[in-house]
Structures are given as C-alpha cells and as structure tokens.
Amino acid sequence: MRSSTSIVVVFVTLVLGFGAAGPAVAAPEGTLVCGVHITLAPRWLDPGETEGIATPFMVLYAIHDALVKPMPSGLYTPSLAESFTQSKDGITYEFVIRKGAKFHNGEPVTAADVKFSFERYKGAGVKILKERVREVQIVDAVRVRFHLKEPWPDFMAFYGTTATGAGWVVPKAYVEKVGDDGFKKAPVGAGPYKFVSFNPGVELVLEAFDGFWRKAPNVKRLVLRSLPEETTRAAALKNGEVDIAYLLTGPVAEDIQRTPGFKLVSRAVAPSVFWLDLPDQWDPKSPWHDRRVRQAASLAIDRQALNQAETLGFSKPTGSLIPAALEFSKSFPPDPYDPPRARRLLAEAGYPNGFDAGDLYPWPPYFSMGEALIGYLQAVGIRTRLRTMERAALTTAWRDRKLKNIIVGISGAGSNASTRLEAYVSKGGAYTAGVIPEVEDLFQRQVRELDVKKREAMLHQIQQMLYDRVTHIPIYELAFIWGVGPRVEEPGINLVRSFAYSAPLEDVKLKRP
Secondary structure (H helix, E strand, O other): OHHHHHHHHHHHHHHHHHHHHOOOOOOOOOEEEEEEOOOOOHHHHOHHHOOOOOOOHHHHHHHOEEOEEEEOOEEEEEOOEEEEEEOOOOOEEEEEEOOOOEOOOOOEOOHHHHHHHHHHOOOOOHHHHHHHEEEEEEEEOOEEEEEEOOOOOOHHHHHOOOOOOOOEEOOHHHHHHHHHHHHHHOOOOOOOEEEEEEEOOOEEEEEEOOOOOOOOOOOOEEEEEEOOOHHHHHHHHHOOOOOEEEOOOHHHHHHHHHOOOOEEEEOOOOOOEEEEEOHHHHOOOOHHHOHHHHHHHHHOOOHHHHHHHHHOOOOEEOOOOOOOOOEOOOOOOOOOOOHHHHHHHHHHOOOOOOEEEEEEEOOOOOHHHHHHHHHHHHHOOEEEEEOOOOHHHHHHHHHOOOOOOEEEEOOOOOOEHHHHHHHHOOOOOOOOOOOOHHHHHHHHHHHHOOOHHHHHHHHHHHHHHHHHHOOEEEEEEOOOEEEEOOOEEEOOOOOOOOOOOOOOHHHOEEOOO
C-alpha cells in the first residue's frame, strides 16, 4: 500500500508540476473561469427538470432566479418575490413579485410566469407537489396564490429551497415560442447572468446581466468549463487557465495546498452524505435482501481511511442517511471497520465464500472512491466491478430504475429530513427503489403534522427504522474541497449555507489588476 501510494504521489507531482511550469494562460480581465468536476448537461439549463441533487443549481443560480431561494440571509429568502405570506389555516401562500424584476429579454416577471413555471415542472418532488397543491391562482400581474388541498408544513421546503426546482421562474411567452428543446439551447432567465453559448459537455459561457434586481454582478463574464479529470483540473488551476477548481482530493489537493498563491477551501456545513444504495435488497432472491449481508458490507468499509485518502480527513464519517445540517436529522455513529465480523455475518447468511455482487456505480467523478470501496468489499468476499457513467446519465438511469447492484449515492439538495427522505425512501420518490410500509405510513403522517415536536419524533422514528434495518450504508458527510487561484478575492463558498458551489454568483469577486 505504501509503495502504490508513493507511485500516485510521484505521478501527481509530475503532472501538476509540468502544468505549472508551462506558460500561464490567464483569463481575460473581468472573466472568471470555474473548472467543473463533471460533464455539464443541457437539461441543467432548465429548472423544470431539476433532479433533486445540488449539481444543477451551480447553473440555476447563474441564469435563473426563484420566488424564494437559499441565500446568505436564510433558507427562504425572498428573491423574485419581494414578500410572501401564509394564511392562518396554512392552506394559502401568497407571493408578491418584486417591482422591477425582469428577464434577460427585458420582459417583466409576472404572476403568469410563476403559474406557468410551476405547472410545467416535472423534476424531483413533482409528485408530492402536484398532489398537495390544489390550484395556482393569478390574483393580478404581480400577485400569485398557491392554494393547498390541506395544511402542509413542508410546502416552502419543497417549493423554496434546492430540494426541487419548482420555485424557479422561466418566461412563459419565450418558452411557448421556442419550445422546451429550444429553451435548453438558448435559455432566457431572470438571474444575474445571461446565456452566451454552450458546448454540451465542454463549456458554458455567460455574461453579467446588469439589469438583475439585486445588484449587477462583480464578474462580467463567467465560464463553467468541464474538466472531469482531477489532475487536468488542478493543472489548469496552477497555470491560470481556471480560477476555481471544484473538487480536489488526496495528493492532488495536497499539492495545491503546498503551492504558494493558491489555497484550499471547503464547506463549513456539509449537507451531503455518501452512501451505498442497494436497490436489489427488495428482491427476495438477492443476497442483499438479507440484513446480515448489508451489515457485512458496512463493516467492510474503513471510513476514516477513505476519508483521509479522499478528502484529507475533512469529511465526517456517519451512520446516518440524513446529514446533521438538515432540520429534523437524527445522528447515528458510523459502523466500525471490522472485516472479521463482516466475514462471519456473510457465512451466517449462507455466503461463506462471498458472492458476486455485479456492478458498482460510483458517483461521478468520485471514481477513485469507487475503486477503494470495491477493494474493501472484495476483502470480505463481496466481489464487484467498477462501472462508470457521466453524472447526468447516471442520475437519469437511477431515476428510471435501470441501475441494479450497488450505487454510490449522494445528494446536496437542501431543506430538511422530510424532503431528503421523500426522494430516496418514500413511495413515488425520484430515486426510491422499494418501500417499507411502516416507514411510508409514518412519512405520510408527518407530512400532515403541524406540531413541530410530533413531526420531529416521527421523522426520527423513520430514520431509526432505516438505520436498524440497514436499508442504506452511509459512509461520510462530504467535505467538498475547492482549489482557489490568486486572481480570486471572493470565491463565494459558504455564503449560502449548505450549498456546495459559488453563490450568490453576483457576489463573487476578482482582485483588481
């Protein structure tokens, strides 16, 4: 192990050192370039298809805006809406649209745009939103009311946070004119940046929208460049091709940390938990159907060693599917690293020689993490193979129930434990593979419960049941690490609590030349 680690360090040093030795290719003055760790997908330009993960919001915070959204001042900060009110009976929510809010084409944001955006939404959380909202009423051009079928304490959590994209507003007339496909090719939003060009999978170019209601962006041109290879991303940071590099791990991050003029930063609050999702556990013929097998897989993982190798020890090993940063979360200790006990449990379950577990799908681009997990599982007899996909393709296949065996899951979508459980545990959830009747009953009851303490008790009970049954195998709360170059004064990390990427983008600053 020490020998192979040394080889990796030497390789990384050669790659990054070579990149640093070449001539710097600095971005034009007023331009900030972000080296993005994934392949940018066209559908992320449209909030109507938001997937229940944080990734699309790196684009949405730039091009689009929402009635309310997470901002530095709080989780439900009025944005395109200057204010909102809730009726005493909890049935009606009224939003007053901000005076002067307009789309990039100059058209004002109206109540008709809000109603249209909600009704065309088909992303994560759509089932529960459409089931519980009875009507969206246009009161006048600047006032819109959402009438619920019954009191629902999670309405704002689903509508006004990164749990879904249902509250983000698109221009009705323009979308109807160009169609959904045309909108993805040339989106018009109400956010701080206007669309310039998009080379799918390669680069998104945006320019500042000086008519943005909150403030004109400090950075005049913003470029999101896909650089999925970590060493390429880090080398581009060191030679000045990018100003911010998202997601650096292990020896690559250490190299940036040691380089004068560059720094590593990470989130102060982690809303994301890595876990192993086991969709085959709902099949009685699968080895994963046996709780002892799932427990064995959990005991096979050395979480602290994985944390040190991947995130320099910044992440937090956990036994909970719900991160501590979310309201109503319940904490559980991580399982210990105990391979001998894992082998005993496999033998008790009828697999003394282990079994072939098929493909393991790592969350892109955490492929080295996937390889490490395969090694840990292999060591106790659970044999699996790495199967890599681009992030957009993986989320689509996962949502369409086309993935089997082992999925390395993660979500950075915000709000609370209820919204997170809805997507992965409740019936109709975007990524739910199977349902425990008792859990579903509790989930539906807590959705209607107005007493906060009673609701918290039910959500804690759900989390306890999931933990006891080992329905998921939590690994750690991710510390998402960035590399920041010398041209950047304010990178925008941690301005919006629990959000992984730069935001608000209008607050990001470059140093003066």
